[in-house]
Amino acid sequence: MKTMKKSKFTLIELLVVIGVIAILMAMLLPAIGKVRTQAKKVQARSQMKALEIAIKTYETTYGILPWGGGADIEWDDLATTDMATGASTGAEDDEYDTLLQILTQVNISGAGSDADDKKTEGNIRQTKFLDSPEKFETKSYVDPWGNRFAIALDLDYDNDCTVGGTVLNRTIAIYSFGPNKTDNDGVSVGTDKDDITSWKE
Numbered sequence: 001m002k003t004m005k006k007s008k009f010t011l012i013e014l015l016v017v018i019g020v021i022a023i024l025m026a027m028l029l030p031a032i033g034k035v036r037t038q039a040k041k042v043q044a045r046s047q048m049k050a051l052e053i054a055i056k057t058y059e060t061t062y063g064i065l066p067w068g069g070g071a072d073i074e075w076d077d078l079a080t081t082d083m084a085t086g087a088s089t090g091a092e093d094d095e096y097d098t099l100l101q102i103l104t105q106v107n108i109s110g111a112g113s114d115a116d117d118k119k120t121e122g123n124i125r126q127t128k129f130l131d132s133p134e135k136f137e138t139k140s141y142v143d144p145w146g147n148r149f150a151i152a153l154d155l156d157y158d159n160d161c162t163v164g165g166t167v168l169n170r171t172i173a174i175y176s177f178g179p180n181k182t183d184n185d186g187v188s189v190g191t192d193k194d195d196i197t198s199w200k201e
Contacts, residue, residue: 054130076150
């Protein structure tokens with residue numbers, strides 16, 4: 001009676017299989033990276049929409065945009081390094097964080113001893129207009145890449161607000177610096193410009 005010999009892979013066959021797997025992985029990794037980036041862009045748009053709704057609800061409640069009347073305001077150019085150290089190094093950081101504390105009714109650590117006063121003065125009913133995300137107390141309200149959003153508000157109610165050098169026919173404009181973490185004044189087309197904006201898809 002003949003016994004069947006077990007077939008074994010030769011070294012060359014194993015190397016071929018490993019090579020094919022390596023090629024497939026090399027083709028798949030960039031696609032996975034693109035999917036992750038796209039998912040973060042969707043998350044950033046969702047965050048901006050929630051922030052815009054919160055500001056509009058505040059306006060409906062109090063009859064004015066947060067930060068009162070006067071000149072239009074834009075918070076941008078907020079460096080990533082500030083968030084990495086947890087330290088606030090500029091007035092724009094403080095104002096941005098105060099706005100978010102007003103909307104969330106949650107303090108950000110390092111906001112100063114008058115954080116409670118600012119939060120209450122800006123929202124005397126202490127209404128929560130925006131849910132604070134995870135780690136909000138230490139990181140503030142940041143996009144998926146760790147930057148604060150840029151926010152422009154039409155505080156003088158002339159039906160436009162300015163982002164960079166662009167005048168937009170809206171009362172609220174928000175944008176993320178995007179994957180490259182560089183502020184391009186809301187521009188998403190052109191070399192190395194990938195800002196994600198609330199006013200266009």
